[in-house]
Amino acid sequence: MNNTVYNVHPMNMNQKEDATTLEILQTIESKEDITQRHLADKLDVALGLANSYLKRCVTKGLIKVKQAPPNRYFYYLTPKGFAEKSRLTVKYLTSSFDFYRNAGSACSDIFSNCEQTGQTRILLCGISELAEIASVRSHYHTINIIGIYDRQISIPKFLDMPMWNKLPVEDSYDAIVITALENTQIIYDSLISEIARDKIFVPSILGINTTSN
Numbered sequence: 705m706n707n708t709v710y711n712v713h714p715m716n717m718n719q720k721e722d723a724t725t726l727e728i729l730q731t732i733e734s735k736e737d738i739t740q741r742h743l744a745d746k747l748d749v750a751l752g753l754a755n756s757y758l759k760r761c762v763t764k765g766l767i768k769v770k771q772a773p774p775n776r777y778f779y780y781l782t783p784k785g786f787a788e789k790s791r792l793t794v795k796y797l798t799s800s801f802d803f804y805r806n807a808g809s810a811c812s813d814i815f816s817n818c819e820q821t822g823q824t825r826i827l828l829c830g831i832s833e834l835a836e837i838a839s840v841r842s843h844y845h846t847i848n849i850i851g852i853y854d855r856q857i858s859i860p861k862f863l864d865m866p867m868w869n870k871l872p873v874e875d876s877y878d879a880i881v882i883t884a885l886e887n888t889q890i891i892y893d894s895l896i897s898e899i900a901r902d903k904i905f906v907p908s909i910l911g912i913n914t915t916s917n
Contacts, residue, residue: 722792722795722796723796724747724757725757725761725766725788725792726789726792726793726796727746727747728743728747728757728758728761728767729761729766729767729781729785729788729789729792730789731743731746732767732779732780732781732785733781733786733789737776737778738779739776739777740754740755740758740777741754743757743758758779761785764784764788765782765784765785766781766782766784766785766788767779767780767781767782767785768780768782803833803909804833804837806909807833807834807837807907807909808837808840808841810907810908810909811834811837811838811841811842811881811907812841812844812845813908814881814905814907815841815842815844815845815847816845817905818845818847818878818879818905819845819846819847822878823878823879823903824846824847824848824878825848825850825876825877825878825879826842826847826848826849826850826877826878826879826880826881827849827850827851827852827853827872827876827877827879827880827881828849828851828852828853828865828880828881828883829852829853829854829880829881829882829883829884829891829895830852830853830854830882830883830884830885830888830891831852831854831857831862831867831883831884832883832884832885833885834883834884834885834907834909834910835852835862835863835883836863838881838883838907839863839865849865850865850866850876850877851865851866851867851868851872852865852866852867852868852883853867853868853869853870853871853872853880854867854868854869854884855869855870855871856869857869871898871899874899874903878903879903879904879905880895880899880903880904880905881905881906881907882895882904882905882906882907882910882912883907885910888906888910888912889912889913892904892906892912892913892914901914
């Protein structure tokens with residue numbers, strides 16, 4: 705049983721609600737004698753919040769509860785719950801595939817532009833799925849990704865590429881491609897205060913306002 709919730713880009717509140725519901729349904733399907741504490745640990749939330757999520761699923765008719773002494777509860781998916789789990793799984797798979805396709809195309813567009821302008825030494829900015837996609841797409845271009853800059857993470861390498869948590873000297877790269885998936889506007893605004901705007905590239909999928917400042 706695959707209990708993975710597909711999440712490859714930042715989610716709005718409705719998407720987070722769907723992701724939580726899907727994980728609850730998947731967890732209950734795989735383990736009907738699950739406790740609220742186990743579910744809270746699985747979702748990484750407080751016990752009271754896990755109870756609230758369960759009650760919401762019961763109210764929606766997605767799960768049913770059966771008490772078993774002493775003070776134990778068994779949770780089961782209803783037919784409606786199975787249908788909703790299938791719907792949400794397909795939704796996240798589709799969303800995932802769309803993201804990878806669109807992100808790959810956006811990275812290729814940037815790398816083609818960089819090839820034309822002779823900006824072949826690329827520094828990625830931000831560890832994420834987008835950085836992985838950019839790394840793969842770079843192999844189809846005369847592009848050399850020199851490493852990844854991410855001030856939030858201190859590790860020596862990512863995808864066998866060097867990592868920096870401080871912006872390396874500007875002469876070491878020709879351009880930066882933003883690959884962070886969170887706080888992207890803040891990152892962009894910070895970068896343009898430090899280096900030339902024409903050295904910063906933003907995949908169109910991120911939807912950043914590049915006319916700010």
